[in-house]
Amino acid sequence: MPKRTCLGCRQVRPKAELTRIVKRSDVVEVDLTGSKPGRGAYICKSAGCLDKMLSEGRLARSFKAQVAKQDLEKLVKYASKLEN
Numbered sequence: 001m002p003k004r005t006c007l008g009c010r011q012v013r014p015k016a017e018l019t020r021i022v023k024r025s026d027v028v029e030v031d032l033t034g035s036k037p038g039r040g041a042y043i044c045k046s047a048g049c050l051d052k053m054l055s056e057g058r059l060a061r062s063f064k065a066q067v068a069k070q071d072l073e074k075l076v077k078y079a080s081k082l083e084n
């Protein structure tokens with residue numbers, strides 16, 4: 001079982017328990033299929049972890065690129081559907 005590190009809490013978890021966020025060219029989005037092409041980052045299915053990742057700019061650092069405002073807004077919207 002492949003494992004990945006959550007960008008919020010930094011815990012290593014099985015990939016299947018995490019949400020994949022994918023960056024392809026300049027677009028960053030939540031990858032609910034887990035298999036979209038592009039560079040991936042992983043986060044717990046937790047609003048707290050997602051907030052932490054966004055507030056500390058960890059996603060941009062992981063992708064080595066700024067994340068567009070509209071993409072950040074989509075991630076925040078996604079986070080609002082999650083539990084803490």
Ligand SMILES: [Zn+2]
Nearest residue numbers: 006009044049
């Ligand atoms: Zn986490």
